[in-house]
Amino acid sequence: MATIQAAPAASRATIRDASRPLWRNPSLLMGATLLAIVAGLAIFAPLLTPYGPIDQDLLNAHKPPSWAHPFGTDNFGRDVLTRVLYGARIDLMIGLVPTAITFVTGVLLGAIAGYYGGKIDTILMRVVDVAVAFPFIVLLIAIIAMLGPGLRNMFIAIALVGWISYARIVRGEVLVARNAEYVLAAKTLGFGDARIIFGHVLPNVITPAIVFFMSDAVLNILLGTALSFLGLGPQAPTAEWGRMIQEGRQFIVSGEWWMTTIPGLAILVVGVAFSLIGDGLADLLRVEERV
């Protein structure tokens, strides 16, 4: 088991820092708390509001914020607070589902390319070069244009393109790690490639990818709500923040600010929560000090 002790110093630093109490890391604490609150509101939405997300009440349409409707009602008389709460379910999914998919595929592809090198690596890097030549959102719009709008196709589009960043990050790290002594030692012991990659290399190089996961979640929420704003995401009458902003947009002329302002603030809160967690993790795992 000498190989385990020969792992780079960075991972030991990780363990030491992780033992630091959570309250010494305000970013992580604040971010995690915010996210937990939003998740709680999303899960318990039916208990928190007497209305349903698609319940119309045309007699009470276009109402500004009041006691009965703290965030006002939209043009169908639907309660904006209720729709924001239920919208959190979909928007948290937009932040997490495609990000998790691209994290797994990107890390795998990057690790394989970096570890084996040669033709596989060359092909992967060529694909990366081509993919970054397109503006990310344009490629997503083009894919959705072909597949048809909707939440599922939005996820497929992000999954097809979003792995690039993770593959790049992990490939670079693996290129360095594959010549490290602990990897050579594992090879000498006759371990298989899969065991070396998953058991030895990845645990030592995964940290930057984990930290990037958080900024990627912010990016995906912003992209997802933007696509949804453009009408390419979940279709009406689904309560989703980007779509709500799209629907409320025509009423800003008559001064009905709540239909657009409130869902945007919700996006902002979730984005800040993920960013804070990312900053906190970077601090906790000391990404910048890694060699």
Added chain:
Amino acid sequence: MDKLGFLGRRLLQLVPVAVGITIVVFLMLRLIPGDPVRIILGSRATPEAIASLQRSLGLDKPLWEQYILFLGNLARGDLGMSLLYRQPVRALVLERLPATLWLVAYSAVLAVAITVPLAIVAARRKDRAVDQVIRGGTLLTLAMPSFWVGIIFMMFFSLRLDIFPVSGLGEGVRDRLYHLFLPSLTVALSLSAILIRSLRSSIVAVTLADFVDTARAKGLTERRIMLKHILRNALISTVTILGVNIGFLIGGTVVIENLFAIPGLGALMLSSISGRDYPMVQGITLVFAVLVVAVNILTDLTYAIIDPRVRL
């Protein structure tokens, strides 16, 4: 001479990327579930109409032959026919391109104008209150959806204060700068949040360099040291960051064009989607990729000009 050689080599590196771009754009059509021709024409189309559209899209030939045909057409500048407008895609795209270019360039200029002073202030007052406020501001800005920021701007500057128009492009340079101010500012804000962070940390890093001490020992004014010595060096890394984010900048215009009703490529792309105008979507995607690649070469050249050490 050096710079010309650099440009030549840079262009040569682009060949595989260009081929890749054409393959992606060509294969996009294959993502359509089912038969694109039937989807375009609807379920009540006659067999003759289906066969004729298949021929005009080249779908009756094997895949590789379709690709060669596609490349040949591209080489002649032919992007195909728009199904919706019944006109060549190229003409429609060229008509919309200037508005998008205006928006991209204007946003880049505004982003730099916001970034440089704020980054200097944050770096000079490192870890003090001003720095913290600017840092917090960038964190918030990065989490804001740009289309929402645009709507807030509209509500405040256009509807309440009535000092900027809600939409449109304007005629003539001055009017255009006036019309495009809010949309460009919206795109510029999120970009400058990224740029401020990087420029601030490179100013902090450069400030510690020996040549800054030397300049100070020579008795130069702080202002001159900052502008001539620190900023010029720090800007190099920021230009790189700007280059990396060109796709982000150009992509940002797509959403904002739709919000502010600016008749550019992004607005055309969206209207083509609802009309199932696939050749148009392909053509616009291609032009966007060309735009990113072209601006990237421009940033590389800028980089070579700012940094006299670069003899690439």
